[in-house]
Amino acid sequence: MEFTPKTSDCAIEVDYCQRYCEKKRIGGDVFLSKKIKEQSRVLAVLSDGLGSGVKAGVLATLTSVMGLNYMGSFRDPAKAAKSIMETLPVCSKRNISYSTFSMVDIDFDNEVRIVEYDNPPVLITRNGSVMDTQKQEADVLRADKEPVQINVSGFDAKIGDRIIMFSDGVSQSGIGSKELPFGWGIERVGKFILDKIASKPEISAHDLSRAIVEKSWLNNSHKALDDITCGVIYFRNPRRLLIMTGPPYDRQKDKMLASLVEEFPGKKIICGGTTANIISRETGRKVHVRLDKLTADLPPESIMDGADLVTEGILTIGRAAKYLEDKTELDFFTDDPGAKIVKLMLDSDVINFVVGTRINEFHQDPNMPVDLEIRRNVIKKISKQLEEQYYKETTIQYI
Amino acid sequence: MSKKFKVSICSGTTCYVLGGAQMMILEDCLPADIKDEVEVVGSSCLQKCHEPNAKPPFVLINDYLMESASMTKVIDYIREHR
Numbered sequence: 001m002e003f004t005p006k007t008s009d010c011a012i013e014v015d016y017c018q019r020y021c022e023k024k025r026i027g028g029d030v031f032l033s034k035k036i037k038e039q040s041r042v043l044a045v046l047s048d049g050l051g052s053g054v055k056a057g058v059l060a061t062l063t064s065v066m067g068l069n070y071m072g073s074f075r076d077p078a079k080a081a082k083s084i085m086e087t088l089p090v091c092s093k094r095n096i097s098y099s100t101f102s103m104v105d106i107d108f109d110n111e112v113r114i115v116e117y118d119n120p121p122v123l124i125t126r127n128g129s130v131m132d133t134q135k136q137e138a139d140v141l142r143a144d145k146e147p148v149q150i151n152v153s154g155f156d157a158k159i160g161d162r163i164i165m166f167s168d169g170v171s172q173s174g175i176g177s178k179e180l181p182f183g184w185g186i187e188r189v190g191k192f193i194l195d196k197i198a199s200k201p202e203i204s205a206h207d208l209s210r211a212i213v214e215k216s217w218l219n220n221s222h223k224a225l226d227d228i229t230c231g232v233i234y235f236r237n238p239r240r241l242l243i244m245t246g247p248p249y250d251r252q253k254d255k256m257l258a259s260l261v262e263e264f265p266g267k268k269i270i271c272g273g274t275t276a277n278i279i280s281r282e283t284g285r286k287v288h289v290r291l292d293k294l295t296a297d298l299p300p301e302s303i304m305d306g307a308d309l310v311t312e313g314i315l316t317i318g319r320a321a322k323y324l325e326d327k328t329e330l331d332f333f334t335d336d337p338g339a340k341i342v343k344l345m346l347d348s349d350v351i352n353f354v355v356g357t358r359i360n361e362f363h364q365d366p367n368m369p370v371d372l373e374i375r376r377n378v379i380k381k382i383s384k385q386l387e388e389q390y391y392k393e394t395t396i397q398y399i
Numbered sequence: 400m401s402k403k404f405k406v407s408i409c410s411g412t413t414c415y416v417l418g419g420a421q422m423m424i425l426e427d428c429l430p431a432d433i434k435d436e437v438e439v440v441g442s443s444c445l446q447k448c449h450e451p452n453a454k455p456p457f458v459l460i461n462d463y464l465m466e467s468a469s470m471t472k473v474i475d476y477i478r479e480h481r
Contacts, residue, residue, distance in 0.1 A: 272412075272444075273409075273412065273443040273444025274411070274446065276443040276444070277443060277444055277446065280443075288440075289410055289440065289441025289442060290441070291408075291423060291426065291439065291440070291441045294423050294424065297420070299410040299411075299415045299419075299423075300410055300423060300441060302441070302443050310443070312410060312411065312412055312415065313411075313412055314412055315415065315416070360412070360413065360448065361449075362413045362448045362449070362453065362455070363412065363413065368413075368416060368417070369416055369417070370416050372412065372416075
């Protein structure tokens with residue numbers, strides 16, 4: 001079976017941010033997402049286990065993993081929800097289920113189905129306002145045969161829509177404080193999200209989820225009184241990124257390299273001194289090395305008109321690969337050239353690598369104090385990471 | 400007014416790992432007596448490591464290409480030729 005890749009017209013960015021309850025090393029909120037490439041489907045589950053800590057963590061993990069797998073195998077998420085409800089244990093003291101969940105299933109036509117049980121409602125934003133999806137209530141039986149209500153809804157997503165899922169750590173943040181005696185509240189959360197989007201219409205799922213979690217944390221006077229989790233799904237025009245690294249094997253192709261950079265519709269990174277020199281020579285644009293902006297252990301970045309980032313080659317790419325592999329959280333202060341590459345990659349949906357295969361013989365000298373890997377192997381590794389861990393679409397072109 | 404010496408430090412991979420890294424801060428380390436005469440810039444790659452028997456790191460001082468360059472060698476060279 002073949003499906004046209006979603007990224008050709010609409011890209012789906014999924015990201016989440018989480019802060020665990022104070023002094024807890026394990027959280028009771030779990031956010032999981034999965035892309036089924038063969039079906040062009042994207043699934044996401046947010047589950048909140050009762051309380052916080054280990055027991056809550058186990059139950060939330062159980063629920064979210066079940067959610068993902070059932071949704072993946074059934075077409076109907078309501079069916080998946082039913083199976084989960086029949087399995088979930090019930091707290092004998094409080095007579096409530098041990099975990100709550102919200103599940104989102106997006107198919108290849110961007111048709112969205114949402115099932116919710118007891119979590120704060122999933123917010124959907126379109127054109128600067130919160131969209132009402134007319135939730136239908138359905139009764140399902142709990143493990144103890146008690147009927148409970150789940151909410152089922154659906155809509156057709158358009159470019160620019162966002163689906164925002166959060167745990168009660170967000171909506172109840174600030175509870176008991178002078179400013180928010182009854183907590184932040186769904187409506188105020190909604191308004192905060194709309195304000196954020198209004199001030200930055202293209203805000204990524206990554207940034208929006210972080211903004212919401214940070215604000216909840218702030219509401220509690222810089223504390224997480226409960227686990228705070230927010231997941232965001234953003235339907236957007238695919239953002240394209242070109243990463244050009246290495247001189248072409250055949251010197252006749254230098255011109256082609258320059259025209260590739262010129263004509264590319266999207267952001268551009270040039271990795272490699274020789275590569276930058278070739279492009280500079282062919283386009284007549286000067287490369288300026290930023291000696292005023294040094295990092296301890298990577299060669300400095302450069303500036304050139306027409307490129308969003310110019311860096312050294314293999315050392316910087318190697319660093320980027322390491323960040324991706326370790327899943328390093330790159331904050332505002334980590335801005336060495338390697339981190340900058342990763343940030344640009346994660347902010348894009350389609351990443352095209354153009355890899356020159358000419359080898360600098362000096363790099364292969366065994367007397368070099370550091371081992372320099374072969375460029376195309378590192379790029380292969382990065383591309384695999386981006387596809388599997390970050391759901392990006394990548395292409396590699398060797399010249 | 401252009402300065403008397405223009406020093407280009409190669410920041411390509413080979414030069415960087417073979418000692419060029421220590422030279423990136425050259426501008427801040429120039430002694431007071433020559434500071435005003437020297438302009439320090441970076442080069443993304445001087446393309447000299449491709450040549451046979453190359454001895455990186457390279458620094459280009461006006462037209463003179465210095466092999467196996469180091470901070471002291473550059474400063475000595477400038478003092479001699481000023």
